[in-house]
Amino acid sequence: GAVVSQHPSRVICKSGTSVKIECRSLDFQATTMFWYRQFPKQSLMLMATSNEGSKATYEQGVEKDKFLINHASLTLSTLTVTSAHPEDSSFYICSARDPQRRADTEAFFGQGTRLTVV
Amino acid sequence: AQSVTQLDSQVPVFEEAPVELRCNYSSSVSVYLFWYVQYPNQGLQLLLKYLSGSTLVKGINGFEAEFNKSQTSFHLRKPSVHISDTAEYFCAVRTSGGYQKVTFGIGTKLQVIP
Numbered sequence A: 001g002a003v004v005s006q007h008p009s010r011v012i013c014k015s016g017t018s019v020k021i022e023c024r025s026l027d028f029q030a031t032t033m034f035w036y037r038q039f040p041k042q043s044l045m046l047m048a049t050s051n052e053g054s055k056a057t058y059e060q061g062v063e064k065d066k067f068l069i070n071h072a073s074l075t076l077s078t079l080t081v082t083s084a085h086p087e088d089s090s091f092y093i094c095s096a097r098d099p100q101r102r103a104d105t106e107a108f109f110g111q112g113t114r115l116t117v118v
Numbered sequence B: 001a002q003s004v005t006q007l008d009s010q011v012p013v014f015e016e017a018p019v020e021l022r023c024n025y026s027s028s029v030s031v032y033l034f035w036y037v038q039y040p041n042q043g044l045q046l047l048l049k050y051l052s053g054s055t056l057v058k059g060i061n062g063f064e065a066e067f068n069k070s071q072t073s074f075h076l077r078k079p080s081v082h083i084s085d086t087a088e089y090f091c092a093v094r095t096s097g098g099y100q101k102v103t104f105g106i107g108t109k110l111q112v113i114p
Helices: none
Strands: A004-007 A010-013 A019-025 A032-038 A044-051 A067-073 A076-081 A090-096 A113-117 B002-005 B010-014 B019-021 B024-027 B031-038 B044-050 B056-058 B064-068 B073-078 B087-095 B102-104 B108-113
Touching: A004 A090, A010 A019, A019 A032, A019 A090, A019 A113, A032 A067, A032 A076, A044 A067, A044 B102, A076 A090, B002 B087, B002 B102, B010 B019, B019 B108, B024 B031, B024 B073, B024 B087, B031 B064, B031 B073, B044 B056, B044 B064, B044 B073, B073 B087
Parallel strands: A010 A113, B010 B108
Antiparallel strands: A004 A019, A019 A076, A032 A044, A032 A090, A067 A076, A090 A113, B002 B024, B019 B073, B031 B044, B031 B087, B056 B064, B064 B073, B087 B102, B087 B108
């Protein structure tokens, strides 16, 4: 079946640096990918919708200049956390749907990235 | 707009006992309903989904859920839990229309006690 791969699974960075997270659809082309953030003991909150070849759509309250999203190809979307601060420490998860499948199929999720900013 | 309410943040249950994790939703349009499981530091794995048809849906690992339109509920059940079922469970809804935004509940931590 379709698989979404996310890398890295864990990253520790210093405050003020930038971190890039990759999300790949391995056996299908995803025109749209979704980025979620999960704080400890909380649910997943949609941050933005990544659209191949166009600008990402950000949810209300999400800083687009801080969370840069690039969807340069049909199989890769990247999320860059710029000038990271400790409060950005979180679990980030991407997802994608195979547009060739029926509209009622579910999205597939990456393994997630645990970001710790020290 | 759509929303999902998971009424229990934590559910402790003894091994081999039955369990029900509750989920209620609200939406002005028709939705698809999902249950996902998340093990520590991992992504989400789909347990089951309701799209249409039979209101009783069977999923992986012996889980099942029943869609109740009048009560706008989609409770998850398992007749006999195992230690390996200890995880976080998320109920989610997605509109059946074009935009694919998924809304998640806050999650229920199932803790199976040996």
